[in-house]
Amino acid sequence: MAEVWDVYNERGQKTGGTMARGIPAPGQYYLCVHIYLYTPEKKFLVQKRALTKESHPGVWDVTGGAVLSGEDSLEGARRETLEEIGIDIAGDDVQYIARIKKQKYFADIYFVEKDFDLKDCHVQKAEVDDVRFVSGKELLHIQQYERLRDQEYMEIIRKAVREREC
Numbered sequence: 001m002a003e004v005w006d007v008y009n010e011r012g013q014k015t016g017g018t019m020a021r022g023i024p025a026p027g028q029y030y031l032c033v034h035i036y037l038y039t040p041e042k043k044f045l046v047q048k049r050a051l052t053k054e055s056h057p058g059v060w061d062v063t064g065g066a067v068l069s070g071e072d073s074l075e076g077a078r079r080e081t082l083e084e085i086g087i088d089i090a091g092d093d094v095q096y097i098a099r100i101k102k103q104k105y106f107a108d109i110y111f112v113e114k115d116f117d118l119k120d121c122h123v124q125k126a127e128v129d130d131v132r133f134v135s136g137k138e139l140l141h142i143q144q145y146e147r148l149r150d151q152e153y154m155e156i157i158r159k160a161v162r163e164r165e166c
Helices: 073-085 136-146 151-165
Strands: 004-008 014-020 030-038 044-049 063-066 093-101 105-113 128-134
Touching: 004 030, 030 073, 030 151, 044 073, 044 136, 063 073, 073 093, 073 105, 073 128, 093 151, 105 151, 128 136, 136 151
Parallel strands: 030 105
Antiparallel strands: 004 014, 030 044, 030 063, 044 128, 093 105
16 A cells, blocks of 8 residues: 655645655645664764665665654654664654755654664665664765755754764
């Protein structure tokens, strides 16, 4: 069964409508979450997207995905993290950073500090091929030069990483 997403307007407000997973109609948006998971030692988790993914196959990225209809952003972030890498962030230090408007969607960005190790990750093979820890500097490099995030996004991420490394 296809995922169902809530429809948002250009101001990021729910319209009351829903849509099946796919490309929204003109003037409609859906909501995604990006989860930057890091340890108390400031090691950031990145995951290699499965080669079968529609967008950015085989690219290193952070955990994330679309928020399902009826979920709020934080619920979506918790579900995506549990589904993709088997890490439960409920009750952890989850910090909302920003909402970014893109062409067809909004992305809510979260940073989550959690004491865990790579052996604690249980990847969903349909979504993720591998996981590893990187430094804040390497994370920023991946996001800018491999994942090709735009300048607005990178400014937000740089500031959030700097705040956590100090």
